Structure formats: structure tokens, C-alpha cells
Amino acid sequence: MVRAHYDSEPMLRLAGEIHFDAGLSRAEVRAAARVFGEPLPDLVYLPCAGTLRHAPPLLAEGARHVVAVDLSGPSLTAGLGRNVPAGLRGHVTAYHGDVRDAGQVLPECGVRLAFLGGNSLGDVTAPEGHRQFLHALARSLTPGGVLVFDYVSDRYLPAGTGPTTSEWPQVWHGPEGDVDVVDRRTRTCRPLGTSGMALLRIRCDILGLHDGRPLAPPHTYSKLIVPDPLLKEQFAEAGLELTNTGPVADWSGYHRDRIDQVGDLGMMGEPDCWYRAVRR
Structure with missing residues (x-):
């Protein structure tokens, strides 16, 4: 991972x-x-x-x-x-x-x-x-x-039981030049059994600023x-x-x-x- x-x-x-x-x-x-x-x-x-x-x-x-x-x-x-x-x-x-x-x-x-x-x-x-x-x-x-x-x-867990989404304006260095985009991060969380630990899962979507079109496949990563x-x-x-x-x-x-x-x-x-x- x-x-x-x-x-x-x-x-x-x-x-x-x-x-x-x-x-x-x-x-x-x-x-x-x-x-x-x-x-x-x-x-x-x-x-x-x-x-x-x-x-x-x-x-x-x-x-x-x-x-x-x-x-x-x-x-x-x-x-x-x-x-x-x-x-x-x-x-x-x-x-x-x-x-x-x-x-x-x-x-x-x-x-x-x-x-x-x-x-x-x-x-x-x-x-x-x-x-x-x-x-x-x-x-x-x-x-x-x-x-x-x-x-x-x-201290960064999703609020409540569902996912939490944050968005920021970004620039993406695309294959055909720089593009203004929205960097959307969606957080979900699940406990790891009875360990007292949890897995925070973050999905990153890179979307066109003006049309909302995905410019790259979604990318997901996790944090312990x-x-x-x-x-x-x-x-x-x-x-x-x-x-x-x-x-x-x-x-x-x-x-x-x-x-x-x-x-x-x-x-x-x-x-x-x-x-x-x-x-x-």
C-alpha cells in the first residue's frame, strides 16, 4: 500500500x-x-x-x-x-x-x-x-x-458515522498543460477489530474546476x-x-x-x- x-x-x-x-x-x-x-x-x-x-x-x-x-x-x-x-x-x-x-x-x-x-x-x-x-x-x-x-x-476522523469530504482549489500539471482543478478528499474510517486502532481511508478525486469532469482515475490511500x-x-x-x-x-x-x-x-x-x- x-x-x-x-x-x-x-x-x-x-x-x-x-x-x-x-x-x-x-x-x-x-x-x-x-x-x-x-x-x-x-x-x-x-x-x-x-x-x-x-x-x-x-x-x-x-x-x-x-x-x-x-x-x-x-x-x-x-x-x-x-x-x-x-x-x-x-x-x-x-x-x-x-x-x-x-x-x-x-x-x-x-x-x-x-x-x-x-x-x-x-x-x-x-x-x-x-x-x-x-x-x-x-x-x-x-x-x-x-x-x-x-x-x-x-483528530482527523470523519464527523459522525458517514464520510466527510473536503475540497481545495488546485493546479494539476496535466499531459497537455496546467489545469485548474478541485482536489476533493473524502474520508471514511473503520476500527481494526479490538486493537484500539482504526483505518482512515482517503479517496482523492481530481476534478475540472469549471465542469467537474474527472481528470484522472480516483486514488485511494489509507492511514493507521x-x-x-x-x-x-x-x-x-x-x-x-x-x-x-x-x-x-x-x-x-x-x-x-x-x-x-x-x-x-x-x-x-x-x-x-x-x-x-x-x-x-
């Missing part, structure tokens, strides 16, 4: 999709650095790095090298071409693979800081895979090392939803002490302004929070 979502060609064509949003990426990195609370270490690990959009801001904030790991080869390739200037590519190690195998490109002793942006914690939707994901993140850290990430938890109390238990089981440090907008003026003025951040906007996990 993770690879299928991030390899989605229609999603990569949305101008406002986060894959190539430099302003948002810079703001996220600055906020994450504040949550970390120290000068950035020389090496920063980017699990689920996607299009490498956080790599240049991390280097600008003081890191000297970024190790980026992602399952999606097309995302990494697109990111190296569009997000990472040629002069910075020597400071980025891009590894196409599973975060469970990240030890192949990380220091044996672990890293001081890992940064997981874009609500990626919910990308692994199978409960056992999620557990392995958390343990892999913990293994990547040196004792006392910190994982900083944003996560929506259960874990309420904060259960998430804290899961992190503790992986050897990590978890703290919810508060809404993203409390850490970033950019987020506050964008939420107030445009409101197009969805799960990465008002309901999103920054978390800090320390390896014991």
Missing part, C-alpha cells in the same frame, strides 16, 4: 501536493528543529523520505549529511531531480528500501536525530507492520537519540490511526519515551497563517501535532 500510494503518478502531478512544497518543507524542518531543542547534529536520518523535500532544509538548518530511506523509487528519483539542487546531492544518501533495513546505510551506533515528516507514521497500516516500524525507528537511534515526527492521531494513550504504550514497548509537544501551529507561524488563510493542509494542518520520542 505504501509504495502504491507514493508511486501514484496523478498525485505527483498536483501542484499543491506536499511532494514538492518547498515552503511547507522549510517550515516543518524549522519547527522540528525547535521540537528537537538542540543544534542539529551533523547527520540526520530521514525515514520515509519520499521526494526528499526535507533534505535541503535540514542541510540549511545546520546538518552536514542526510540519510534518506524510502520504499518508493520514483519518489526518490523525482526528489533528487526536483527538490535537491545538484550542489547538495553529495550531502544526501538516498536509499531505496525498507526502513527495517536502514542499518545498511546508518551508523552502527545509531543517529542522534531522526525526522519523520508528513504524517508518515500512519503509512504502515497493518498492526504487526506498524509494530515493526516503531521498533525499526527505535533501532536507528543512539541511546538518548530523538525521533521528531508529526501525527494526526484520531492510533489514539495518543495507545501510541505512548506502543512506543514504550519499542524502548521509546513519547511526548506530544502540541499542535503544529503552536510551533510554526507558517502553519498558523496557512491554516487561517487557506486551510488546505488537511491532516497536516489544525489537527496535526508534533511528537518527540527519546530512545531510553
Whole structure:
């Protein structure tokens, strides 16, 4: 599911999709650095790095090298071409693979800081895979090392029992040129048995702004939803002490302004929070 979502060609064509949003990426990195609370270490690990959009801001904030790991080869390739200037590519190690195998490109002793942006914690939707994901993140850290990430938890669930739909104006880089469109996201949710977790399903429809005509096949992706109390238990089981440090907008003026003025951040906007996990 993770690879299928991030390899989605229609999603990569949305101008406002986060894959190539430099302003948002810079703001996220600055906020994450504040949550970390120290000068950035020389090496920063980017699990689920996607299009490498956080790599240049991390280097600008003081890191000297970024190790980026992602399952999606097309995302990494697109990111190296569009997000990472040629002069910075020597400071980025891009590894196409599973975060469970990240030890192949990380220091044996672990890293001081890992940064997981874009609500990626919910990308692994199978409960056992999620557990392995958390343990892999913990293994990547040196004792006392910190994982900083944003996560929506259960704060973006559909209202009531039916689906909830949000729409934003967008530009789609179509095969024949740019087209003004509506980006419609429809959210549904179902519990995962008695686990206390749930699966948030999001359908994306790209529709012509003026005629409502679909310009691409509908694309559906899912996020694992874990309420904060259960998430804290899961992190503790992986050897990590978890703290919810508060809404993203409390850490970033950019987020506050964008939420107030445009409101197009969805799960990465008002309901999103920054978390800090320390390896014991």
C-alpha cells in the first residue's frame, strides 16, 4: 500500500501536493528543529523520505549529511531531480528500501536525530507492520537519540458515522498543460477489530474546476490511526519515551497563517501535532 500510494503518478502531478512544497518543507524542518531543542547534529536520518523535500532544509538548518530511506523509487528519483539542487546531492544518501533495513546505510551506533515528516507514521497500516516500524525507528537511534515526527492521531476522523469530504482549489500539471482543478478528499474510517486502532481511508478525486469532469482515475490511500494513550504504550514497548509537544501551529507561524488563510493542509494542518520520542 505504501509504495502504491507514493508511486501514484496523478498525485505527483498536483501542484499543491506536499511532494514538492518547498515552503511547507522549510517550515516543518524549522519547527522540528525547535521540537528537537538542540543544534542539529551533523547527520540526520530521514525515514520515509519520499521526494526528499526535507533534505535541503535540514542541510540549511545546520546538518552536514542526510540519510534518506524510502520504499518508493520514483519518489526518490523525482526528489533528487526536483527538490535537491545538484550542489547538495553529495550531502544526501538516498536509499531505496525498507526502513527495517536502514542499518545498511546508518551508523552502527545509531543517529542522534531522526525526522519523520508528513504524517508518515500512519503509512504502515497493518498492526504487526506498524509494530515493526516503531521498533525499526527505535533501532536507528543512539541511546538518548530523538525521533521528531508529526501525527494526526484520531483528530482527523470523519464527523459522525458517514464520510466527510473536503475540497481545495488546485493546479494539476496535466499531459497537455496546467489545469485548474478541485482536489476533493473524502474520508471514511473503520476500527481494526479490538486493537484500539482504526483505518482512515482517503479517496482523492481530481476534478475540472469549471465542469467537474474527472481528470484522472480516483486514488485511494489509507492511514493507521492510533489514539495518543495507545501510541505512548506502543512506543514504550519499542524502548521509546513519547511526548506530544502540541499542535503544529503552536510551533510554526507558517502553519498558523496557512491554516487561517487557506486551510488546505488537511491532516497536516489544525489537527496535526508534533511528537518527540527519546530512545531510553
